[in-house]
Amino acid sequence: MAEVTLSNIRKVYPGGVEAVKAINFAIPDGGFCVLVGPSGCGKSTLLRMLAGLETITEGECRIGGRVVNDVEPADRDIAMVFQNYALYPHMSVYNNMAYGLRNRKTPEDEIARRVAAAAKILAIEPLLERKPKALSGGQRQRVAMGRAIVRQPQVFLFDEPLSNLDAKLRVHMRVEIKKLHNTLKVTSVYVTHDQVEAMTLADMIVVMSAGKVEQIGTPADVYSRPESVFVATFIGSPAMNLVKGVVSAPGMVQLADTMVACSTGSVATGTAVLVGIRPDEVVLGAAGTHRTAVNFVEELGPSRLYHSTFGGEDFVIQAPPKSADPKAESLAFDIPHHAVHLFDAASGRRIG
Amino acid sequence: MEKRTVFAGYSLPALLLVPQLLITIVFFYMPAGQAMWQSFQIEDAFGTTTIFVGFENYRELFKKPEYYKAMGTTLVFSTAVAFLSLSISLLLATMANKQIRGATAYKTLLIWPYAVAPAIAGVLWLFMFQPSMGMVSKALKSAGVDWNPTLNGNHAMLLVIMAATWKQISYNFLFFLAGLQSIPHSLIEASAIDGARPMRRFWTIIFPLLSPTTFFLIVVNITYVFFDTFGIIDAMTGGGPAKATETLVYKVFADGRLGGDLGGSAAQSVILMIMVIAMTAFQFKYIERKVSY
Numbered sequence: 001m002a003e004v005t006l007s008n009i010r011k012v013y014p015g016g017v018e019a020v021k022a023i024n025f026a027i028p029d030g031g032f033c034v035l036v037g038p039s040g041c042g043k044s045t046l047l048r049m050l051a052g053l054e055t056i057t058e059g060e061c062r063i064g065g066r067v068v069n070d071v072e073p074a075d076r077d078i079a080m081v082f083q084n085y086a087l088y089p090h091m092s093v094y095n096n097m098a099y100g101l102r103n104r105k106t107p108e109d110e111i112a113r114r115v116a117a118a119a120k121i122l123a124i125e126p127l128l129e130r131k132p133k134a135l136s137g138g139q140r141q142r143v144a145m146g147r148a149i150v151r152q153p154q155v156f157l158f159d160e161p162l163s164n165l166d167a168k169l170r171v172h173m174r175v176e177i178k179k180l181h182n183t184l185k186v187t188s189v190y191v192t193h194d195q196v197e198a199m200t201l202a203d204m205i206v207v208m209s210a211g212k213v214e215q216i217g218t219p220a221d222v223y224s225r226p227e228s229v230f231v232a233t234f235i236g237s238p239a240m241n242l243v244k245g246v247v248s249a250p251g252m253v254q255l256a257d258t259m260v261a262c263s264t265g266s267v268a269t270g271t272a273v274l275v276g277i278r279p280d281e282v283v284l285g286a287a288g289t290h291r292t293a294v295n296f297v298e299e300l301g302p303s304r305l306y307h308s309t310f311g312g313e314d315f316v317i318q319a320p321p322k323s324a325d326p327k328a329e330s331l332a333f334d335i336p337h338h339a340v341h342l343f344d345a346a347s348g349r350r351i352g
Numbered sequence: 353m354e355k356r357t358v359f360a361g362y363s364l365p366a367l368l369l370v371p372q373l374l375i376t377i378v379f380f381y382m383p384a385g386q387a388m389w390q391s392f393q394i395e396d397a398f399g400t401t402t403i404f405v406g407f408e409n410y411r412e413l414f415k416k417p418e419y420y421k422a423m424g425t426t427l428v429f430s431t432a433v434a435f436l437s438l439s440i441s442l443l444l445a446t447m448a449n450k451q452i453r454g455a456t457a458y459k460t461l462l463i464w465p466y467a468v469a470p471a472i473a474g475v476l477w478l479f480m481f482q483p484s485m486g487m488v489s490k491a492l493k494s495a496g497v498d499w500n501p502t503l504n505g506n507h508a509m510l511l512v513i514m515a516a517t518w519k520q521i522s523y524n525f526l527f528f529l530a531g532l533q534s535i536p537h538s539l540i541e542a543s544a545i546d547g548a549r550p551m552r553r554f555w556t557i558i559f560p561l562l563s564p565t566t567f568f569l570i571v572v573n574i575t576y577v578f579f580d581t582f583g584i585i586d587a588m589t590g591g592g593p594a595k596a597t598e599t600l601v602y603k604v605f606a607d608g609r610l611g612g613d614l615g616g617s618a619a620q621s622v623i624l625m626i627m628v629i630a631m632t633a634f635q636f637k638y639i640e641r642k643v644s645y
């Protein structure tokens with residue numbers, strides 16, 4: 001087990017494409033860090049640099065205090081689970097799991113013991129003699145994890161391990177991975193573009209965009225205090241509403257056709273801002289200060305999405321089914337002060 | 353999705369098959385049948401009288417020590433050529449598969465020898481190794497090696513092995529390269545993380561995954577050295593010196609065409625035919641099982 005520290009990590013491909021731009025963060029020993037972002041944001045490149053599959057152009061990568069920039073993947077004491085599982089097709093499940101241990105000259109009885117233990121945890125004991133092609137997607141996924149577990153590495157790396165599974169299995173395996181991490185307590189780095197996976201698995205989320213870190217924090221932090229417009233819209237479904245406005249007075253933001261009261265803190269009057277409001281934090285009520293026409297309604301079951309317009313922008317309100325009439329043509333609502341996120345209109349950074 | 357065409361009757365599919373069948377019958381089955389028939393006959397040197405002798409030609413053949421010598425020669429020749437051309441081309445393909453500068457040029461150049469006709473390839477090597485004028489021979493002489501493939505049987509054998517190997521490397525290289533490229537990159541990465549050094553990675557992951565390609569190439573290469581090397585041998589050594597490079601297929605030609613023993617020569621080709629049929633059957637049986645995984 002080990003701490004992972006990245007300092008000023010950069011990746012520039014030949015041809016000048018800068019895939020990763022000066023990244024800094026540290027994952028504590030036993031932490032579960034999820035790198036999340038849209039495709040092409042550099043999250044996989046970062047993971048592959050950690051694994052030693054890509055060279056590090058600049059900066060320093062440490063695993064357990066040791067600088068590993070020029071250390072071979074084999075000597076980094078890491079294990080990786082690939083998106084396509086990368087099981088060796090010509091080897092049985094047992095041999096797939098034993099391969100890494102044999103390469104390290106582990107005695108056969110020790111290998112047998114470890115494989116049996118891992119197989120038990122993952123419930124793949126009956127499959128040990130099979131070849132990968134005789135396994136289902138979920139079983140292959142387990143074997144890939146088993147191959148990582150038996151090695152007892154300092155760090156687990158996951159490269160979108162669930163994206164090849166169907167929706168139901170994905171939820172199931174997500175829980176399994178979390179359970180596994182709670183049992184083994186091995187430092188893990190997990191790459192995904194799925195925000196639900198990121199929120200549920202992580203105790204530390206790193207939101208990335210265009211090769212840069214947008215925000216680092218716990219899932220709760222990232223959700224409740226997004227540091228930028230990018231994070232605000234990327235995390236959370238349905239996405240946060242954003243409405244253009246100007247701070248007209250302390251505690252008041254002027255929108256196109258209405259005003260919103262909120263705490264503006266130290267933001268100067270006259271600043272152009274983006275007002276962010278999560279759809280589920282809007283409070284419906286007949287006595288609400290705002291009123292808007294409903295364009296159409298989406299029924300989700302546990303809640304309902306009312307698509308409307310507010311401050312001249314598209315605006316989604318998420319509310320429990322009982323709180324309003326599904327056929328309502330207009331709604332009255334309040335926006336609590338704490339529900340308002342203010343972002344600088346120019347930089348997109350959070351200002352209040 | 354598999355596309356299937358369903359024909360209504362028999363006439364159209366039969367018509368479509370005719371050209372291929374015609375070629376097969378005229379150029380393969382008829383000569384084969386003729387050889388078979390001839391192998392049961394003896395003809396006098398002028399081709400005027402022919403008598404049926406049953407298996408006499410075969411009996412004669414297996415009594416002759418030269419036939420066993422030709423078998424031995426073929427064994428040495430084919431093993432050496434198959435082994436050398438396969439291993440050299442695998443090495444080249446492995447290197448070409450890495451991302452190196454000028455990989456395309458390198459690959460193209462490697463494919464060229466395949467376009468050279470066997471006889472021309474033979475002449476090329478013959479010139480280079482010609483005892484009195486060849487540039488390689490001169491270099492060898494100055495290095496103190498008494499090189500003379502026209503007198504020394506071992507030298508001659510070495511020469512035809514080199515030429516035949518050189519000729520076959522291109523073909524093997526292409527297949528190995530395609531095979532290597534079809535191995536998912538993540539497997540190599542996974543084994544690197546699993547602690548396998550490049551050599552171990554090659555022998556435990558890459559080589560086993562290439563086994564269907566390797567197996568296919570072994571069969572093709574054996575067929576090649578058995579039959580297609582005739583041109584090289586004929587142009588370079590003519591089976592000599594003292595029959596040191598006379599392989600089975602060359603002996604068929606030497607006995608029949610040069611020696612005038614049509615019956616004996618036919619018997620030899622029938623034996624070769626049986627060998628190649630056995631080999632092909634063996635290949636189909638295993639290729640269908642996909643070898644190893």
